[in-house]
Amino acid sequence: MAANYWDSTQAKYWTFTNAELAEMRQELADSEQQHDLSTRFPLPDRRLVSIYLQHNLVRLAKRMSLRQQALATALVYIKRYYLRVEIRRTNPYLIMTTAVYLACKMEECPQHIRLMLGEAARQWPEMGVSESSKIGECEFALISTLNSRLIVHHPYRSLAEFTPLFGLTGDEQTLAANIINDSYNTDLSLTSAPHIIAIAAIFLAVVLRPTGQAAQNYTAASSPASLKQVGPKLGKLVDWLAESKVDMGAVVDATQEMISLYEVWEQYHERICRESFAKFMHTANK
Amino acid sequence: MNLTPYTPQQHVNDLYDIVGFISSGTYGRVYKAVSKRTAPAQAHKHPTTGRPIEAFAIKKFKPDKEGELQYTGISQSAIREMALCTELSHPALIHLVEIILEAKCIFMVFEYAEHDLLQIIHHHSLLNRTPIPASTLRSCLFQLISGLLYLHRNWVIHRDLKPANIMVTSSGAIKIGDLGLARMFYKPLHALFSGDKVVVTIWYRAPELLLGSRHYTPAIDLWAVGCIFAELMSLRPIFKGEEAKQDSKKAVPFQRNQMGKIAEILGLPKKQDWPLLTAMPEYQHLGTVGVYNQAVNRPVGLERWYRTTMGNNNYAASNSPPPSDDALDLLQKLLEYDPLKRLTAEQALEHPYFVGADGNDKVSWNCFEGLETKYPARKVTTEAQEIGTSSLPGTKRAGPSDDIGLYGKPGFKKAREG
Numbered sequence: 001m002a003a004n005y006w007d008s009t010q011a012k013y014w015t016f017t018n019a020e021l022a023e024m025r026q027e028l029a030d031s032e033q034q035h036d037l038s039t040r041f042p043l044p045d046r047r048l049v050s051i052y053l054q055h056n057l058v059r060l061a062k063r064m065s066l067r068q069q070a071l072a073t074a075l076v077y078i079k080r081y082y083l084r085v086e087i088r089r090t091n092p093y094l095i096m097t098t099a100v101y102l103a104c105k106m107e108e109c110p111q112h113i114r115l116m117l118g119e120a121a122r123q124w125p126e127m128g129v130s131e132s133s134k135i136g137e138c139e140f141a142l143i144s145t146l147n148s149r150l151i152v153h154h155p156y157r158s159l160a161e162f163t164p165l166f167g168l169t170g171d172e173q174t175l176a177a178n179i180i181n182d183s184y185n186t187d188l189s190l191t192s193a194p195h196i197i198a199i200a201a202i203f204l205a206v207v208l209r210p211t212g213q214a215a216q217n218y219t220a221a222s223s224p225a226s227l228k229q230v231g232p233k234l235g236k237l238v239d240w241l242a243e244s245k246v247d248m249g250a251v252v253d254a255t256q257e258m259i260s261l262y263e264v265w266e267q268y269h270e271r272i273c274r275e276s277f278a279k280f281m282h283t284a285n286k
Numbered sequence: 287m288n289l290t291p292y293t294p295q296q297h298v299n300d301l302y303d304i305v306g307f308i309s310s311g312t313y314g315r316v317y318k319a320v321s322k323r324t325a326p327a328q329a330h331k332h333p334t335t336g337r338p339i340e341a342f343a344i345k346k347f348k349p350d351k352e353g354e355l356q357y358t359g360i361s362q363s364a365i366r367e368m369a370l371c372t373e374l375s376h377p378a379l380i381h382l383v384e385i386i387l388e389a390k391c392i393f394m395v396f397e398y399a400e401h402d403l404l405q406i407i408h409h410h411s412l413l414n415r416t417p418i419p420a421s422t423l424r425s426c427l428f429q430l431i432s433g434l435l436y437l438h439r440n441w442v443i444h445r446d447l448k449p450a451n452i453m454v455t456s457s458g459a460i461k462i463g464d465l466g467l468a469r470m471f472y473k474p475l476h477a478l479f480s481g482d483k484v485v486v487t488i489w490y491r492a493p494e495l496l497l498g499s500r501h502y503t504p505a506i507d508l509w510a511v512g513c514i515f516a517e518l519m520s521l522r523p524i525f526k527g528e529e530a531k532q533d534s535k536k537a538v539p540f541q542r543n544q545m546g547k548i549a550e551i552l553g554l555p556k557k558q559d560w561p562l563l564t565a566m567p568e569y570q571h572l573g574t575v576g577v578y579n580q581a582v583n584r585p586v587g588l589e590r591w592y593r594t595t596m597g598n599n600n601y602a603a604s605n606s607p608p609p610s611d612d613a614l615d616l617l618q619k620l621l622e623y624d625p626l627k628r629l630t631a632e633q634a635l636e637h638p639y640f641v642g643a644d645g646n647d648k649v650s651w652n653c654f655e656g657l658e659t660k661y662p663a664r665k666v667t668t669e670a671q672e673i674g675t676s677s678l679p680g681t682k683r684a685g686p687s688d689d690i691g692l693y694g695k696p697g698f699k700k701a702r703e704g
Contacts (some may be wrong), residue, residue, distance in 0.1 A: 004440060009373055047458075091288045098290075107361045107367060108469060113359035136357025140292040140387050140615070143368070148385045151470075259580040281288065 054275035093127035200254035201230035307668035341398035378433025399453030425653035429460035458652035498567030512620030546579035
């Protein structure tokens with residue numbers, strides 16, 4: 001729970017190594033092999049699919065004035081769910097709607113199921129759902145697949161705690177929060193403790209900041225030149241990390257993960273994702 | 287399109303035999319059950335004792351609308367309880383064994399507790415007219431506050447502590463139950479007030495809630511503990527007020543009667559003792575309490591209430607020593623008006639009442655230790671009868687009930703309701 005991430009169901013049951021994730025995904029793919037789904041319906045890189053889901057969810061969230069944390073919780077539910085269920089066997093728009101509906105209850109900003117359906121149906125006509133009971137049924141499937149482990153720890157809280165410690169400016173904090181938002185498109189929420197992700201985000205924010213570039217300028221962080229420009233703040237961060245018991249290897253890995261996400265991001269095209277979703281959804285309907 | 291149809295993986299009737307009906311509430315019904323998984327390897331073991339669990343209490347959440355044959359979305363309270371019970375684990379917290387999601391119906395399977403504090407209070411007040419032994423009282427309070435400390439350290443406020451929600455196992459272990467109203471309080475997205483306007487059964491509701499506080503804290507649970515402590519001593523609710531119901535405009539009314547019951551004993555709160563009192567939304571109503579209830583102007587005082595209660599208890603006759611005066615001091619510090627001055631769970635556990643004068647007086651985790659009497663087992667009804675419609679605060683259990691069993695089959699229900 002809040003005070004105790006290490007005792008949480010997230011730490012105990014929903015955190016994996018990269019190798020374990022690869023194995024779980026391979027098992028899922030193998031079990032689907034006879035149906036030939038992945039060859040018939042190729043999908044872009046997993047991270048690009050995730051960006052597509054997140055973009056769509058952000059639009060819905062803006063419309064419904066939902067808070068970032070509820071959105072982040074919904075994203076984690078979706079990531080966990082698709083670790084157990086092949087995405088091509090689902091209606092991703094219904095899964096997204098249901099994940100938001102459930103996350104809003106969990107994060108204490110509940111939305112009425114009919115309002116949820118109305119907003120989702122308006123935004124995603126391709127969802128093809130007109131009864132709120134379908135969301136209700138999907139909610140059972142979602143909770144069951146997640147084993148009722150619904151409390152999610154996010155890096156935002158660690159960021160809030162680290163901000164005064166490292167003397168981050170408002171801009172740096174905002175940038176770090178945006179990088180955390182982006183991190184939901186990687187596997188970090190399935191592999192890393194929230195404070196590791198927060199530190200990686202702060203590190204990137206501090207490094208990126210002097211170049212005056214926003215998080216969307218992905219390649220900046222990977223250029224060695226930008227590293228030279230960073231001042232005493234980074235030194236303080238590095239000193240603190242050296243003295244703390246934080247797993248530096250994990251921070252470096254998380255930072256790498258983010259940098260490679262921003263490289264992949266260059267190839268993102270919303271249309272390609274939408275069309276590849278439409279193909280498997282269309283076929284499954286027959 | 288793929289609609290993620292839900293196919294239950296498990297059926298409650300395949301796994302459990304229902305022994306009978308225990309209680310009901312707005313959430314649904316609770317049944318006593320035994321496991322059908324008889325092989326030792328399959329038996330559920332208790333996480334802290336390692337002993338196999340012999341009996342279970344199964345909480346069946348009813349759909350929002352009775353007889354609803356469609357999925358309507360799970361209530362927020364059920365979601366909270368499912369998530370929190372899955373996440374939390376402590377010896378003084380009721381242990382969740384599993385959650386079974388059947389078609390349209392949720393069953394939460396808990397370890398069964400033979401008693402609860404309300405039942406124990408009733409046993410003493412109605413049947414044998416003896417006080418609860420001081421050792422039992424002390425152990426109950428200690429375990430209860432230990433469980434509460436765990437909740438608060440995990441940023442959870444229980445919000446509905448009352449004797450009926452505090453279970454006691456046959457081996458004397460206290461188990462806090464019913465987390466349906468509990469919620470996390472670390473930087474909530476909305477002010478805590480905005481979600482559920484009314485929390486805590488009226489008799490156990492803290493003064494800051496009665497005065498409309500919007501940013502209440504874990505201290506509300508400690509007030510409830512104080513009320514429960516007093517009730518365990520006197521065998522009746524200390525502040526037994528009448529709840530003012532919401533009017534047609536759905537405005538939350540000022541609970542004048544309840545405030546009056548508190549003030550009859552403690553006196554009205556004063557701003558010199560409670561600096562933020564004047565900032566309370568309902569502060570202007572406080573002056574009217576004395577107009578309707580003259581007794582608040584000549585309050586009994588908690589110490590006199592305590593002395594009278596102890597005198598009435600006649601410990602000498604019941605062959606059990608009375609509690610030490612540390613009990614009074616602890617009670618006063620729990621029933622403190624100012625939530626900022628009220629003891630926290632952590633402070634309460636360090637109180638001399640628990641640690642003793644020399645600082646190493648151990649409290650037993652078995653509240654029945656040294657007792658000769660045995661409390662009667664929980665009433666479990668098997669016959670099918672109509673359920674009562676009204677339920678009083680603190681007495682959520684309804685006696686016999688319309689026992690529809692655990693057949694969540696739509697056809698079965700339909701037949702009954704049609």
